[in-house]
Amino acid sequence: MSGVLLFAGVDVGSATTKAVLVDVEGRVVAHTVIPSGGKLAAAATVVLERVLGEARVTMENVAALVSTGYGRESVSGRTKAVTEITCHARGAHTLNPAVRSVIDIGGQDSKAIALDERGGVRRFEMNDKCAAGTGRFLEVMARTLQVGLDEIGPLALSAESPARISSTCTVFAESEVISLLAQDESIPSILAGLCTAIAQRVNSLAARVGMMPEVMMTGGVAKNVGVVRGLEQAVGLPLITPEEPQIVGALGAALIARDLGARRQDATA
Amino acid sequence: MSEKRVRIRSAEKMKEMMTLYYMTAKMAEQEKSPKIAWITSGGPVEILHAAGVIPIYPENHAAMCGTVRMADRLCGVAEDRGYSRDLCSYARSDIGSILSGESPIGGSPKPDFLVCCNNICGTVTKWYQALQRMFNVPLIFIDAPYQYEADRPEALAYMKAQLEEMIQTVGEITGKPIKPDTLTETLLRSEEAVQLWRDIQDLLRHRPAPMNSFDTFIHLAPIVTLRGTPECIDYYKELKAEMEERVRDGVAAVPGEQFRLGWDNLAIWYKVKFLADKFAEHHAALVVSTYTENFCYQAPDRREDDLLWTMAANYLGGYINHGLDYRERELTEMAENFHLDGFVMHSNRSCRAYSFGQYELAQSLERKRGIPTLMIEADQSDTRAWSDEQVATRIDAFMESLAARRVAV
Numbered sequence: 290m291s292g293v294l295l296f297a298g299v300d301v302g303s304a305t306t307k308a309v310l311v312d313v314e315g316r317v318v319a320h321t322v323i324p325s326g327g328k329l330a331a332a333a334t335v336v337l338e339r340v341l342g343e344a345r346v347t348m349e350n351v352a353a354l355v356s357t358g359y360g361r362e363s364v365s366g367r368t369k370a371v372t373e374i375t376c377h378a379r380g381a382h383t384l385n386p387a388v389r390s391v392i393d394i395g396g397q398d399s400k401a402i403a404l405d406e407r408g409g410v411r412r413f414e415m416n417d418k419c420a421a422g423t424g425r426f427l428e429v430m431a432r433t434l435q436v437g438l439d440e441i442g443p444l445a446l447s448a449e450s451p452a453r454i455s456s457t458c459t460v461f462a463e464s465e466v467i468s469l470l471a472q473d474e475s476i477p478s479i480l481a482g483l484c485t486a487i488a489q490r491v492n493s494l495a496a497r498v499g500m501m502p503e504v505m506m507t508g509g510v511a512k513n514v515g516v517v518r519g520l521e522q523a524v525g526l527p528l529i530t531p532e533e534p535q536i537v538g539a540l541g542a543a544l545i546a547r548d549l550g551a552r553r554q555d556a557t558a
Numbered sequence: 559m560s561e562k563r564v565r566i567r568s569a570e571k572m573k574e575m576m577t578l579y580y581m582t583a584k585m586a587e588q589e590k591s592p593k594i595a596w597i598t599s600g601g602p603v604e605i606l607h608a609a610g611v612i613p614i615y616p617e618n619h620a621a622m623c624g625t626v627r628m629a630d631r632l633c634g635v636a637e638d639r640g641y642s643r644d645l646c647s648y649a650r651s652d653i654g655s656i657l658s659g660e661s662p663i664g665g666s667p668k669p670d671f672l673v674c675c676n677n678i679c680g681t682v683t684k685w686y687q688a689l690q691r692m693f694n695v696p697l698i699f700i701d702a703p704y705q706y707e708a709d710r711p712e713a714l715a716y717m718k719a720q721l722e723e724m725i726q727t728v729g730e731i732t733g734k735p736i737k738p739d740t741l742t743e744t745l746l747r748s749e750e751a752v753q754l755w756r757d758i759q760d761l762l763r764h765r766p767a768p769m770n771s772f773d774t775f776i777h778l779a780p781i782v783t784l785r786g787t788p789e790c791i792d793y794y795k796e797l798k799a800e801m802e803e804r805v806r807d808g809v810a811a812v813p814g815e816q817f818r819l820g821w822d823n824l825a826i827w828y829k830v831k832f833l834a835d836k837f838a839e840h841h842a843a844l845v846v847s848t849y850t851e852n853f854c855y856q857a858p859d860r861r862e863d864d865l866l867w868t869m870a871a872n873y874l875g876g877y878i879n880h881g882l883d884y885r886e887r888e889l890t891e892m893a894e895n896f897h898l899d900g901f902v903m904h905s906n907r908s909c910r911a912y913s914f915g916q917y918e919l920a921q922s923l924e925r926k927r928g929i930p931t932l933m934i935e936a937d938q939s940d941t942r943a944w945s946d947e948q949v950a951t952r953i954d955a956f957m958e959s960l961a962a963r964r965v966a967v
Contacts, residue, residue, distance in 0.1 A: 359947065374955035375962070398948075407966060410959035412924070415952060419933055497917060 295350045296550050297340070298542025299333050299374065301325065301360030304396025304424055305509065306332040307539040308340035312381035313551075315383065315544055319344035320536045325396075329360030332403075337366075342361065353550035355542040357398070368549055373538045374402055374413050380541030381505045382408025384531050389501040392520065392528070393538075394491060396424040401495040414494040420459045422490035424510050429459055430483050433466055434476055438513075441484070444477045445515030452483035488519030495524055505529045518549060546552040563838065564809055566773060568797040574781055575789055580663065583612045587667035593732055596689065596803040597670040599782055600678040602700065602721060602873055607786035608744040609728045609736045614690070615783055619666045620648035623655060624939025626662045633940055635660075646908040648942035654691060671695050671731050673724070677702035677879045677913035678726075678755040696731060698724050702874050706881040709857070709874050717870035745865045752856055754794035755781045761801045762845040763819075763896050765812030767818070770799045771844035772834040773811065775825040776832035781853050812843040817960055820892050821847035822919075823904035823912050824938040829949075836950060840957040844898040848888065852877040882915045886922050893929050897962055900930045907937040932956040941950075 300307040306325045310318040321340040325332045356364035359378040381391045391402040399422045403411040431438050452474050456462045469479050504526050511534035592610050599617045606613045623629040632654030638643045655661045674686035690697040700720050704711040729735035784790035821844050857871030920931035937943035
């Protein structure tokens with residue numbers, strides 16, 4: 290693959306770090322997701338090595354690199370750092386140009402974005418300081434209930450009716466879950482209740498921004514069918530979930546890198 | 559950043575003037591003369607100046623506690639005594655300072671009496687009642703009815719009657735009735751200072767703006783505390799001349815100014831520098847704020863022959879004593895007059911009187927004028943409501959979207 294020109298997007302999130310390589314046409318050549326761990330800079334280096342290895346290329350082939358996410362400033366070799374808001378909007382718009390709204394639920398934050406017809410950001414809202422309405426909330430609950438993260442969605446859908454979880458605070462909700470367990474509430478019902486709680490919490494961000502169809506859901510939590518269904522009910526619109534919801538931010542970053550690379554070539558030409 | 563931001567020369571003079579003012583008040587506390595009154599930021603201070611009483615502002619003291627990041631600890635002291643964490647952080651940190659004796663300036667000089675006007679919020683009513691119990695001194699309370707639209711005549715008459723009563727009461731407390739001529743002179747000096755402060759803020763309409771809202775937050779101190787005094791006029795004359803010079807020489811508060819933003823709500827005192835640097839990084843200048851504009855309110859129909867009526871109108875008509883329709887109009891005018899690209903709204907945990915309706919205002923600015931808004935969730939002085947990373951990401955994303963809009967046009 291020597292001589293091929295590629296563009297990289299690296300999304301350093303609080304829970305996972307993602308990398309995407311695109312070619313000059315903007316097609317995805319390779320993508321990788323790894324856990325972020327404690328050292329964001331190290332995670333960025335590892336994810337980049339892996340994605341380059343997967344595409345069997347080296348940094349020599351990368352004409353521009355855009356970093357994004359919580360750790361965007363700790364990515365060495367970046368051409369530019371761009372916020373995840375702009376990157377998610379760009380990624381979602383590229384995957385489906387009809388998308389006008391994005392709901393992203395990541396490990397530590399959730400956001401709602403309204404897009405214009407070019408994929409630009411019109412408005413956005415992010416969660417406040419607490420972890421309610423984020424992937425972290427589900428991780429804590431999965432641990433308490435001793436179920437795998439992947440099992441939450443299918444189990445929640447199997448519930449006859451969701452248990453009522455009144456608090457969206459992670460700490461309070463955890464103690465509510467423990468009392469529900471003590472009352473012999475079924476695990477699927479509790480999980481369904483948790484999915485509803487997170488959906489309602491995130492819907493308040495979505496409502497402030499104003500959701501217009503098509504709505505795409507991105508971020509790791511989009512893999513959880515329980516939350517997706519809960520959000521569809523809360524928002525009142527169907528949600529499009531991409532095949533790889535976790536890499537949408539990194540994809541947007543790679544596409545912005547491609548714009549930057551193209552601009553640079555224009556300048557040198 | 560290629561060019562550095564230029565310092566404001568007059569700031570030194572302000573520092574001297576404010577130090578002298580505090581020293582004088584400290585002396586008065588020791589000497590037991592002249593009398594000292596604690597007053598709310600929206601209170602009719604001219605009456606105190608005319609009576610020779612030194613005004614002290616617990617809110618200013620609390621803002622200082624916020625700036626030096628002492629507020630968290632002081633709020634904690636008040637919270638330990640049972641004051642709710644949901645209460646205004648100015649009230650909590652100032653009460654905490656009184657209870658613990660800790661303060662960045664060795665404490666405010668003790669009051670001989672208190673003046674509370676509820677034209678800025680309802681919290682001050684209970685706050686000053688607490689102060690009255692702590693110090694066991696008289697409390698003068700001025701009730702400013704909330705204005706939904708234009709100022710109502712009965713509210714104005716009510717306000718004027720209360721001001722007349724205050725003039726009487728202050729005279730009784732000091733033992734020297736306030737002379738009508740002295741009050742008139744003080745009111746005229748106050749008007750002159752307010753006009754100068756208005757003019758200075760209007761100079762920020764110029765591109766590039768000679769001063770930033772982060773500067774006006776700091777230069778607000780004299781107009782709040784000393785309006786009605788000759789020093790206040792001298793100071794703002796000097797600051798105005800400096801800003802006119804900047805406009806003439808094309809000196810920009812934010813070098814390479816590309817974006818112009820408005821600010822809504824109180825300053826975030828412990829993050830003024832962080833925010834100034836962050837917006838400057840994006841070549842964005844904050845050129846107008848509802849916060850500093852609130853302290854230069856002059857009623858549109860001034861009555862030459864009835865300065866007390868005019869005063870009543872001024873103290874009734876401030877921004878946060880008004881409903882949403884009024885606020886929307888004000889914001890829209892600011893956006894037009896100051897050529898704004900966007901509005902930054904500080905959703906302030908402490909100040910509900912100010913923060914309510916911000917989403918409504920943001921939506922109507924966007925819908926009717928196409929002006930985008932950034933919401934920052936924080937608190938005026940309690941750093942526990944702040945997160946560097948979250949705010950930085952919001953600002954970066956907002957500025958990216960403004961830049962993208964510009965490319966698209």
